Amino acid sequence: MLKNEKTPLIRLGLRPNRRSVCLQLSLAPLMALAWPAAGKTSGNAHVTEISDGIFAHHGHVELQTEANRGDISNNGFIVGDEAVAVVDTGGSYQTGLALREAVKQATNKPIKYVINTHMHPDHVLGDAAFLPDNPQFVGHAKLARALGARSARYLEAAREAMGEAAFAGTEIVMPTLEVSEPTELDLGNRKIVLEPQPTAHTDNDLVVRDRKTGTAFLGDLIFSVHVPALDGSIVGWTIVLEKFGTEAPALVVPGHGPVAMQWPEASQPIQRYLGKLASDVRAIIKRGGTIKEAIETAGESERGKWKLFDEFHRRNVTAAFAELEWE
Numbered sequence: 001m002l003k004n005e006k007t008p009l010i011r012l013g014l015r016p017n018r019r020s021v022c023l024q025l026s027l028a029p030l031m032a033l034a035w036p037a038a039g040k041t042s043g044n045a046h047v048t049e050i051s052d053g054i055f056a057h058h059g060h061v062e063l064q065t066e067a068n069r070g071d072i073s074n075n076g077f078i079v080g081d082e083a084v085a086v087v088d089t090g091g092s093y094q095t096g097l098a099l100r101e102a103v104k105q106a107t108n109k110p111i112k113y114v115i116n117t118h119m120h121p122d123h124v125l126g127d128a129a130f131l132p133d134n135p136q137f138v139g140h141a142k143l144a145r146a147l148g149a150r151s152a153r154y155l156e157a158a159r160e161a162m163g164e165a166a167f168a169g170t171e172i173v174m175p176t177l178e179v180s181e182p183t184e185l186d187l188g189n190r191k192i193v194l195e196p197q198p199t200a201h202t203d204n205d206l207v208v209r210d211r212k213t214g215t216a217f218l219g220d221l222i223f224s225v226h227v228p229a230l231d232g233s234i235v236g237w238t239i240v241l242e243k244f245g246t247e248a249p250a251l252v253v254p255g256h257g258p259v260a261m262q263w264p265e266a267s268q269p270i271q272r273y274l275g276k277l278a279s280d281v282r283a284i285i286k287r288g289g290t291i292k293e294a295i296e297t298a299g300e301s302e303r304g305k306w307k308l309f310d311e312f313h314r315r316n317v318t319a320a321f322a323e324l325e326w327e
C-alpha cells in the first residue's frame, strides 16, 4: 500500500511566536548526553529521556542490513499532557514497532502525530507501525511529492538490503498533514513548532522544535559521526545551518550520531565538511578541472574524520559538482 486512505491533505496557517526558547542546563547532565546510551532511560532501554518528556532513540551508524533491520537513524517522541508526537520512525516496520512500544512504555497518552523530518527511507519506513493509532502523518509540503517519486525504489532497496523477514510489513505512508510555513501543534501544555526549511539536506527538511525545553529534532540537517549525505543543495544546507546559529536550540537531536548534542558543537563538524567540499569543488571548476578529478581529490582532508566516508563521500562530490558548476 503506497498511500494511506486517511484524511485529505490539510494546510495549517498558524503563525507561531518565533521567539526562541532557551533552557538553562548545567554542564554535568549534558556531558552525560555525549553518547547514545547515557542519560535517563526510565526503564525503557530503547530510548533515552534527553529532556523533560522528550525521548530519543539512537540508531546504529551503519548501512541498512538484515541484522540492524534498518535501525540506522535517530528518532524519538515528545510527550504532552494530552498527546504524543513521534518524530521519525526508522528504516523498517520493525523499527517503527520498537519505537511504538517505547512510547507505550513511557506514557498512556495517545499518539496524535507522526512527524517525518524528511523523505529518506531510514527515517520514514517505520511509519506504518503507527497506523493503528490513527495519527496525522506530518511532513514538509514537498514530502508527498518526494515520496511519491521514490517510494518504489526505496521499498525495493530496503527489501534487498534487509531481506524479506526484516522487511515484512514495511510500506510508505503518505503525509496527511503538510506544512509550508512555521506551524504550531499543541500536545497539551506543550507546544511544538514545525519549521519547514528551504532545500538543504533534501528539498523537504522539517525541523521540530519543542517550545518548553528548547530542544529541536533537526533530522539530517545534522550528521555527527556518520558522514553527511547530500541530496539537496550544498549552498542551501550551508545557509540553513548558519541561520540556525542565530536562534540556536538549547539541545539538538541529530539524524545520525549521538541522541543529543549542544549547539554549536553539533553543527561545527558538518559546517566544516560542507565548507571544505564546496571550496575544493569550486577551485577545481575554476581551473577547468573535471568531475573525475573532483571525485578523486575534493574533500579528501575529511577522510578519517567520519564513519561511512567511502559509502557517501564520492556521491556528495558528484552532487556538489553538478550544483556548483552552474554558479
Ligand SMILES: [Zn+2]
Pocket: 118, 120, 201, 220, 229, 255
Ligand atoms: Zn537523510
